[in-house]
Amino acid sequence: MAVPARRAFSRAPWDDKVGYCRVSRRGPHVWVTGIVAMDVAGGVYAAGNPEAQARRCFEIIGQALSDVGASLEDVVRTRMFVTSIDHWEAFGRAHGAVFREHPPATTMIEVSRFIGPEFMIEIEADAFVDEACEAA
Template sequence: MSAPVRRAFSGAPWEAKVGYCRALRRGAHVWVTGTVAMDEKGGVFAPGDPQAQARRCFEIIAAALVDVGATLSDIVRTRMFVTDIDHWEAFGRAHGEVFSDHPPATSMIEISRLISPGFLVEIEADAFVDD
């Protein structure tokens, strides 16, 4: 018998339109969808501030993980898609704040743009929850 699937939703407008969830857990494995720094009204959080946007992404990711019974310390892999690699240190500082005690494997990849021009970073995460 396969493990049940648990899903978390953040309320982002694209979830229903595109047909995806913020996080999905099956057994010990958790996958978190690419997450941008959206504010409570659906707009861009901290326009122009790469470190604040990355922090906000991790806040949204953390909430989704809790919804499926996981935590940030369960993350084993992150991928940061950034629109300007020159801000790598700011993105990296935010990542380091979250993962200093349990660093995952990670990638930072520059891309041409995200779904809205104000978003500077989109972060994906994979987690493994030990029983």
């Protein structure tokens, strides 16, 4: 019997328009869609500040993981898509602040642009929840 997926949505208009969710969990596997630095009103968070944008992405990722019973400590892989690799140190500081004690595999890739030109980074995360630990 297939394990049903648990999903959480951003409640942004593009969830339905594009047909995706913010996070999906099936058994111990969790996938967080690409997250950009949105503020609570739906605008761009910290335009022009690469480290602050990355930190905001991780805040949103942490909440998404929590919505399906996971945490940032469960993350095993991140992918950072950035519009300027020149900011790698700022993005890396934000990543290190979150994952220093439990580093995941990661990739940073420069891309030409995002849907909103003020966004400097988009981050995806994959997690694995050790269900034996979760039950303890």
